[in-house]
Amino acid sequence: MKRITVKKPILQNNDVAAAQIRRKLDQAGIFAVNIMASPGAGKTSVILETITALNHEYRIAVIEGDVVDIDVNKVKGLGVPVSLANTGGACHLDAWMVERSLRLLPLRHISLLIVENVGNLICPANFAIGTHKNVVIASVPEGDDKPLKYPGMFRGADVVILNKTDYLKHSDFDMQKFSKSIKTVNPDVTILPLSCKNKSGVNDWISWIKQQADSRL
Amino acid sequence: MKRITVKKPILQNNDVAAAQIRRKLDQAGIFAVNIMASPGAGKTSVILETITALNHEYRIAVIEGDVVDIDVNKVKGLGVPVSLANTGGACHLDAWMVERSLRLLPLRHISLLIVENVGNLICPANFAIGTHKNVVIASVPEGDDKPLKYPGMFRGADVVILNKTDYLKHSDFDMQKFSKSIKTVNPDVTILPLSCKNKSGVNDWISWIKQQADSRL
Numbered sequence A, B: 001m002k003r004i005t006v007k008k009p010i011l012q013n014n015d016v017a018a019a020q021i022r023r024k025l026d027q028a029g030i031f032a033v034n035i036m037a038s039p040g041a042g043k044t045s046v047i048l049e050t051i052t053a054l055n056h057e058y059r060i061a062v063i064e065g066d067v068v069d070i071d072v073n074k075v076k077g078l079g080v081p082v083s084l085a086n087t088g089g090a091c092h093l094d095a096w097m098v099e100r101s102l103r104l105l106p107l108r109h110i111s112l113l114i115v116e117n118v119g120n121l122i123c124p125a126n127f128a129i130g131t132h133k134n135v136v137i138a139s140v141p142e143g144d145d146k147p148l149k150y151p152g153m154f155r156g157a158d159v160v161i162l163n164k165t166d167y168l169k170h171s172d173f174d175m176q177k178f179s180k181s182i183k184t185v186n187p188d189v190t191i192l193p194l195s196c197k198n199k200s201g202v203n204d205w206i207s208w209i210k211q212q213a214d215s216r217l
Helices: A010-028 A043-054 A070-076 A095-102 A151-155 A165-170 A175-185 A202-214 B010-027 B043-054 B070-076 B095-102 B151-155 B165-170 B175-185 B202-214
Strands: A031-037 A060-066 A082-086 A112-116 A133-139 A159-163 A190-193 B031-037 B060-066 B082-086 B112-116 B133-139 B159-163 B190-193
Touching: A010 A095, A031 A043, A031 A202, A043 A060, A043 A070, A043 A112, A043 A159, A043 A202, A060 A070, A060 A095, A070 A082, A082 A095, A151 A175, A165 B165, A175 A190, A190 A202, B010 B095, B031 B043, B031 B202, B043 B060, B043 B070, B043 B112, B043 B159, B043 B202, B060 B070, B060 B095, B070 B082, B082 B095, B151 B175, B159 B175, B175 B190, B190 B202
Parallel strands: A031 A112, A031 A133, A060 A082, A060 A112, A133 A159, A159 A190, B031 B112, B031 B133, B060 B082, B060 B112, B133 B159, B159 B190
Antiparallel strands: none
């Protein structure tokens, strides 16, 4: 007799764990965002701007998916609770890593959770981590063709931040081409151009995240 | 009786396939480089500069690890043979993808093979693809702390190109900090700062690759 072992796909198990996280967040009244981007697009800079703008209005906590504590220390410097989800060099966060990090945070005292995923435009798109919204950060120096080259990531985004717009005047980045290439893979996405350096456009991002968080109160 | 099934790890199988590719390249007298970087660091731009500088001296071919043919068409525009290793959205090239692409190239008429890996600073570092040298491209706008955050990639580099140095004057990028952070993980690596935009430093890269290719003739 032949034996066939049917194993649950790893992604399906991850989805189950992510759904558990979502329930836990909802029960605690926490709105959570998953911040994804390629290395150096400005995930940490956007997070620091967000904390600075909203720290007195929301009880913010951060999970940092990383192998080193460089970004953890930057966030700690602003006085909010932060938990390092040490990926051990993995290319993405998964639901179990986030679950372990959540246990180290004072959930009852949090209303806004920001998760900084691993710097990677491919793998993180495949792993739900229980957050409510996916934020993808692109940046001007990366070029205007990235959405077509990394469609999986941009397809799953609820909002796309275009960071480092201060470089626009030194670059041949074509904003129309960028918007068009995003709309090809994700027609309804919100695009928010901003610069963490000169603060232009940051308010629009802050309004977006406030609106999202408040709609869940 | 308990049965224990010992399976070969997938990376070990990949190493075997990579070693076969290396033998094939060596037999054909081809020098091959694996170009790795995060999205938008300038892999394709560096490859186009290399082709322009060396096309009359070497018989160049390119393998593009991608899901779309945007970069393939840019390379084709310079009149060299190019093969798309369609990754189907995978986060890295592996030896089998490269092997399949090699079959589509006229090996007897090639002396320099350039492989553009998937834009990702993590996964490609774990998969040998039979090439002789690993080239990692960083870029100024990504920031000077990347080598500490993506140590696996920088540890395996034979040379690190720092692209987009034309942005240095608009940025707080600290060259000393960057060099120091690379040397922490890879003390002997060669660092080549350049700008594909204003061509500064490109000659040093061309000298490096010529020297490497010629030492194998």
